[in-house]
Amino acid sequence: MAAATKLQAFWNHPAGPKTIHFWAPTFKWGISIANIADFSKPPEKISYPQQLAVACTGIVWSRYSMVITPKNWNLFSVNVAMAGTGLYQLSRKIKDDYLSESETEAAVAKR
Amino acid sequence: MASFKAFLNSPVGPKTTHFWGPIANWGFVLAGLVDMKKPPEMISGNMTSAMCVYSALFMRFAWMVQPRNYLLLACHASNETVQLYHLSRWAKFQGYLGQKKDETSTQ
Numbered sequence: 001m002a003a004a005t006k007l008q009a010f011w012n013h014p015a016g017p018k019t020i021h022f023w024a025p026t027f028k029w030g031i032s033i034a035n036i037a038d039f040s041k042p043p044e045k046i047s048y049p050q051q052l053a054v055a056c057t058g059i060v061w062s063r064y065s066m067v068i069t070p071k072n073w074n075l076f077s078v079n080v081a082m083a084g085t086g087l088y089q090l091s092r093k094i095k096d097d098y099l100s101e102s103e104t105e106a107a108v109a110k111r
Numbered sequence: 112m113a114s115f116k117a118f119l120n121s122p123v124g125p126k127t128t129h130f131w132g133p134i135a136n137w138g139f140v141l142a143g144l145v146d147m148k149k150p151p152e153m154i155s156g157n158m159t160s161a162m163c164v165y166s167a168l169f170m171r172f173a174w175m176v177q178p179r180n181y182l183l184l185a186c187h188a189s190n191e192t193v194q195l196y197h198l199s200r201w202a203k204f205q206g207y208l209g210q211k212k213d214e215t216s217t218q
Contacts, residue, residue, distance in 0.1 A: 024172035027164055034157035045153050049145045053138030064132030069177035 014070045025065075025075035032078065035085035043096035051089045058083025122178050133173075133183040139166075140186060143193035151204035159198045166191040 015021040035054065038046070058079045065075035123129040139162065146153075166187040173183035202208050 020168065020171045020175050024165075024168040027168050030161040031158070031165055034155070034161040037157050038155055041155070045155070047142065047146055047149070047153065047155075049142035050139075050158065053135075053142040056138050057135045060128070060132050060135035064128045067128050 015072055015074070021070060021072060022074065025072060025078050028075070028078045029081070032081040032085045035082075035089060038089065039085075039092075043093045046089050046093040048090070048093065051086050051093070053086075055083050055086030055090060058086055123180060123182070129178060129180060130182065133180060133186050136183065136186045136190070140189045140193055143190065143197060146197070151200045154197055154201040154204070156198075156201050156205070159194055159201055162194040163191065163198055166194060 010016055011018070017023070031054065035051075058081070061079040062076055062083065065072045065079060118124055119126065125131070169187045170184055170191065173180045173187060176183075199208070
C-alpha cells in the first residue's frame with residue numbers, strides 16, 4: 001500500500017520520469033559508464049582535453065545541480081561520478097606519460 | 112553599458128552557478144575541436160555516442176530548467192554538432208559507413 005503511494009509520488013515528482021529533469025541526468029550516466037568501459041583501454045588512447053572537460057564539468061555541475069529548480073539529486077550524483085571517472089582517466093594517462101618514462105629508459109639502456 | 116550591467120546582475124549571470132555550469136560544459140566543445148586533428152583511431156566510440164545522446168537530451172533540459180538557460184542550450188547544440196562529426200569519423204574508420212568501391216565488388 002505504502003509502496004504504491006511512494007511510487008506515485010516518484011512518478012509525479014517535478015523531477016520525475018515524466019520530465020526531462022529525470023531523463024537528461026539519467027542518460028548522463030552513459031558518459032561515466034562509457035568512461036568506465038574505457039578504463040581498460042591503453043592510456044595512449046586517452047584524450048587529455050576530453051577527460052579534463054569531463055572532470056571539470058563533473059565538479060562544477062555537482063554544485064549547479066543543487067541550485068537549480070527543481071533541486072536534482074540524480075544530476076548531483078551523476079556529476080560526482082563523472083568527476084571521479086574523469087580524474088581517474090587523467091591519472092592513468094599522466095602516470096603513463098610521466099611516471100613510466102624511467103621504465104622505457106631502462107629498457108633502451110639494456111639494449 | 113547599462114545592458115552589460117544588467118547581464119552582470121542577471122539571475123543567470125556570471126555571479127551565479129547558472130553561468131559557470133554551462134561555461135564548464137563548453138569544455139566538451141573545445142576538447143572536441145582540439146581533437147579534430149587527431150587520427151580516428153584515437154576516437155572512443157563509447158564516449159562519442161554517449162556525448163551525442165547526452166547533448167541532445169540536455170538541449171531540452173536547458174530549455175525546461177528554471178531559470179531557462181540559453182547559454183547551456185547553445186553549448187549543447189554546439190557539442191552535438193562536434194560530437195556527431197567525430198562519430199562520423201569514427202564510424203567511417205571502423206568501416207560502418209561502407210566504401211562504395213569495395214562494397215559493390217564483394218556483393
